[in-house]
Amino acid sequence: xxxxxxxxxxxxxxxxxxxxxxxxxxxxxxxxxxxxxxxxxxxxxxxxxxxxxxxxxxxxxxxxxxxxxxxxxxxxxxxxxxxxxxxxxxxxxxxxxxxxxxxxxxxxxxxxxxxxxxxxxxxxxxxxxxxxxxxxxxxxxxxxxxxxxxxxxxxxxxxxxxxxxxxxxxxxxxxxxxxxxxxxxxxxxxxxxxxxxxxxxxxxxxxxxxxxxxxxxxxxxxxxxxxxxxxxxxxxxxxxxxxxxxxxxxxxxxxxxxxxxxxxxxxxxxxxxxxxxxxxxxxxxxxxxxxxxxxxxxxxxxxxxxxxxxxxxxxxxxxxxxxxxxxxxxxxxxxxxxxxxxxxxxx
Numbered sequence: 001x002x003x004x005x006x007x008x009x010x011x012x013x014x015x016x017x018x019x020x021x022x023x024x025x026x027x028x029x030x031x032x033x034x035x036x037x038x039x040x041x042x043x044x045x046x047x048x049x050x051x052x053x054x055x056x057x058x059x060x061x062x063x064x065x066x067x068x069x070x071x072x073x074x075x076x077x078x079x080x081x082x083x084x085x086x087x088x089x090x091x092x093x094x095x096x097x098x099x100x101x102x103x104x105x106x107x108x109x110x111x112x113x114x115x116x117x118x119x120x121x122x123x124x125x126x127x128x129x130x131x132x133x134x135x136x137x138x139x140x141x142x143x144x145x146x147x148x149x150x151x152x153x154x155x156x157x158x159x160x161x162x163x164x165x166x167x168x169x170x171x172x173x174x175x176x177x178x179x180x181x182x183x184x185x186x187x188x189x190x191x192x193x194x195x196x197x198x199x200x201x202x203x204x205x206x207x208x209x210x211x212x213x214x215x216x217x218x219x220x221x222x223x224x225x226x227x228x229x230x231x232x233x234x235x236x237x238x239x240x241x242x243x244x245x246x247x248x249x250x251x252x253x254x255x256x257x258x259x260x261x262x263x264x265x266x267x268x269x270x271x272x273x274x275x276x277x278x279x280x281x282x283x284x285x286x287x288x289x290x291x292x293x294x295x296x297x298x299x300x301x302x303x304x305x306x307x308x309x310x311x312x313x314x315x316x317x318x319x320x321x322x323x324x325x326x327x328x329x330x331x332x333x334x335x336x337x338x339x340x341x342x343x344x345x346x347x
Contacts, residue, residue, distance in 0.1 A: 005033045006084045009076030013041040015090040031100030037076040041066040068196035089172040091226035098221045105218035113180030113213035116169030117221025132156040135225040138166030138217040144272040147202045166217045168205020194297045199248035206256040212313035239286040247290035254301045260316020
């Protein structure tokens with residue numbers, strides 16, 4: 001039987017429009033013993049007043065300044081006591097059996113350190129969309145070392161309808177095994193606080209893969225996510241956040257990239273790098289700060305790399321397959337066929 005104790009760690013920052021319904025959905029979860037930790041990053045709206053109404057059902061940590069998503073999640077994870085930790089965004093609505101379904105999917109497979117479900121898109125304020133569309137069915141990397149959510153934007157017609165291993169989980173709703181958190185944390189930090197925001201979930205997924213852990217996706221666990229940032233609306237995002245996105249693209253590579261993977265991906269990756277640098281020079285000059293910040297993080301990132309590589313358990317051949325192919329969604333009716341070269345079916 002799986003351990004049914006789960007800690008839910010939620011980071012808020014001006015989340016008044018969603019946090020009440022998010023917490024209601026968490027408190028309605030079936031089949032699991034939950035503790036809830038909310039870490040607020042200096043919200044200036046009514047987030048704190050709303051969260052306080054849910055006490056004593058949760059613990060609230062108030063930060064006097066916005067320390068970033070990664071550092072705040074680490075605060076919540078450190079306070080968590082359960083065998084599993086659900087890192088959850090405040091703009092996610094979970095179906096009542098979400099946590100129970102994840103735990104059931106991962107039962108009996110000690111290699112699984114991360115579990116994720118099928119997230120569907122929903123509008124701001126949790127307003128339903130006219131058509132059911134997919135937000136995330138796990139994350140994947142391309143040969144250019146770009147990472148995306150599987151299925152994002154696709155009309156939900158029954159694809160991604162089986163359990164399978166994926167590279168990693170979207171940080172919007174990812175269930176992590178406590179023993180994996182303890183094993184892959186560096187200096188007591190699970191998410192790298194140097195990331196501040198964006199790509200911290202992909203960095204954790206890459207590190208977990210290197211250290212021999214697997215991520216399991218199950219369609220049985222369903223939630224809904226308000227996605228406010230996409231490649232298409234980058235010009236509407238804070239210049240500071242765009243800068244962190246550029247920085248973290250390279251920071252993640254410094255820490256986790258191995259020679260065998262680089263040899264297979266270098267051509268596509270360098271082409272993408274030229275596009276990124278050109279975009280910074282011509283369209284997004286504020287993001288040039290990313291390279292200065294990257295230089296400041298360099299020594300710490302190299303030390304983290306040495307720590308990771310001294311503990312790695314998988315070969316480059318095993319790891320490289322996650323970077324070689326685009327995912328191909330297969331409808332549930334074709335379950336007997338291989339879903340793609342990127343993912344492997346779980347018996």
